[in-house]
Amino acid sequence: MADTPVQPVSGSSNGSLLPAKSWRHFVAGGVGGMCGAIVTSPFDVVKTRLQSDLFREKHATLSLSGVGNGVVAVPRRTNLLWHFVETGHILRDIYEKESPRALFKGLGPTLVGVVPARSINFFTYGNGKQIIANNFNNGKETTWVHLCAAACAGIVTGTATNPIWVVKTRLQLAEHDRAAMARHKNWYGGSWDMIKQIVREEGFRGFYKGLSASYLGVTEGTIQWVLYERLKKLTKNTSGQGGASEWLGLLGSAGTAKCVATLITYPHEVIRTRLRQPLVNGKVKYTGLVQTLRLVIAEEGTKSLYGGLSAHLMRVIPNAAVMFFIYEAVLRW
Template sequence: MCGAIVTSPFDVVKTRLQSDLFREKHTTIGLAGNGTVAIPRRVNLLWHFVETTHIIRDIYREESLRALFKGLGPTLVGVIPARSINFFTYGNGKQIIANHFNHGEENTLVHLSAAACAGVATGTATNPIWVVKTRLQLATNNKPPIPAPRSMFGGSLQMIKQIAREEGIRGFYKGLSASYLGVTEGTIQWVLYEKLKRLTKDTEGKGGVLEWFGMLGSAGTAKCVATLITYPHEVIRTRLRQPMVNGKVKYTGLAQTLRLVIAEEGTRALYGGLSAHLMRVIPNAAVMYSIYEAILRWA
C-alpha cells in the first residue's frame, strides 16, 4: 500500500500514455498551456524517462496535485486482495502440483504451472477494481465523466455507479482477456525469480546488505525482464477498459484492439508508458518480494 501511494503519479502517467485519449497531449512533451510544442520530441531511451517527469509536471500544473493520485482509492482497495490471492495461490499451488504430479519436487514446470494458476485467479477476482481505477485515471478535470469527488473513495463509488448504469456487470470485466494474456508476465516473473533466487542462495542466512541485495536484485530483475517481454498486453488492456466516446466503443476485443492500434499508431504504441511503468513496478516488486521472503524466513 505504501508503494502504491508513493508511485501513484507514475501509474497515472503510464495509464494515460497507454490510452489513445491522451495520445496527442502526452506523446509530444513540453506542451505549453496553449497546446503549442515548447520542446521537440526525442526518441532515445533516456529521454523517455525524462518525458515521464515532464508529464507529471504538466498534470500537476494543468489539473492539480490531486490528479496525480487519481485511481489511488481502487488501487489501495485492490492491492491487498490482489497480492494476497497471487502469493497464496502460487505458494500453495506449487506445493500441491509438486506433491501430486512431480513426486514432491519443485522444478521450472511446477513453478510455471503455479504462476499461471495464480495469475488467472488474481485477474478474475480483481478485474472490476482495475477497471474503476483506469476510468478514474483517464478522467480530466476539464471533462470529468463524474462529478468532482469529495474524497478518493467517493470518486470510486460514483464511477462504480456510472459503469453499472451505462454498461452493466459486463463493464466491470472489460480487459479481462488481456489480463489472461498478461498471465504470461506473472509466470515469467515467478519462474525467473525462482531461478535468480537459486543463484543468490549463497547470500541467504548471512544477513546485512549482501543478503538484502540478493533478494532485491532477484525480484527487481525478474520484474523488469517479465515486463519488457509482455508489456503490450498492458496497453491492450487499458484500451479495452477505456470509456465510451460519443456513445461508441472503439476497442471491442483482444485481436481487434491489437490490429487497430498497430494500424493507426504503429507498433511503437504498444510500448506507450513503458518508462513510467518501469519506474513504478520495479521498486515495488523488489520491496514486495523481499518482505515476502523475509517473513517466510524469520516469522
C-alpha cells in the first residue's frame, strides 16, 4: 500500500512546530466525541455496572427471571448472544426501577470529559502524525508513524482526563437510594459533591485511580487508529473519490477498527473500573493493576475480565462510527 504524503510542517503559517490550522483537529474531535457520547450514554451506564462487582449480584438475578432453577440458566448466560439480551433487560430494569434519568447517570462528567478528551486525542494524533512524518520519515505517513502518534495521543489524553473518568465511574456506581438521590440531584451538582467526597476520603491521589490501566489501554487506541487509517485507504480505493459510498466506507472503517481493538484489549476496561470503585466500608479492595487482575481471576474467574462486553460493544461501535464520521466531516467542512 502506498505511503500517504502529508503537508510539510515548515509550511505552517505561525512558524511553530504545529501544522497550519492544527486547531481543526481539536474542534472536530470535540464535536464528534460529544455527539457520540450523548447517543450511547445508556449503554455506558450498563457497561460500567457490569464491569463492577458492586452490581454483579443485583443484575445477575435478571438472568434467572422466568427460569425454574439456576442450573438451567447457566448455559444461557454464558452464550454471547444472551449477553446482548441481558443488556436489554438491565436497561429495562434501570428504566423501570430507578428512572429514565438513571440511564444517563454520569452523562454530565462524561460530556465534561469526552469533549476535552476527544479534542486532545484527535489534536495530538492528527498533528502528531504530521510532525513525526515530516521530521523522521521524509514527510510520508506509514503504519509506524500512525502507531507512534496514536500511542502519544493515548498517553497525553489518559493523563489529562483521568480525574474526570473517576468522578463519572463513581456516579454511575452510586446506589439510587433517597440519600444518594439527594446528594446527586443533578449531573453537575452530583459531580461537585462526588469531587468533594473523593478529596475528603482519599485525597487528590484518588483522582488518578485506574491511571495505570488507562496507560495499558493505550494499546486499544493505538490499534484503533492504525486499523482505521488502513481501512479508510482501502474503502477509498474501492469506492472511488467522494460520494455516499466513501462516507459509508468511513463509517464502516471506524466501527470495524473500534470493534477489533476492543475485543483484543477489553480486560483493561474491567480492571480500570475496579480500581476506580468507591471505598467499601472504608476499605480499598483493589489497589493496583497486577493485584486487581489476580484478585478478579481468583474470585470470579477469567470470564469476569469480559464483564459488560456486550453493552460496551453496543456503545463503542456506533459511538466510534458517529465520532469519526463527524470528525472527518468537520475537517473537510
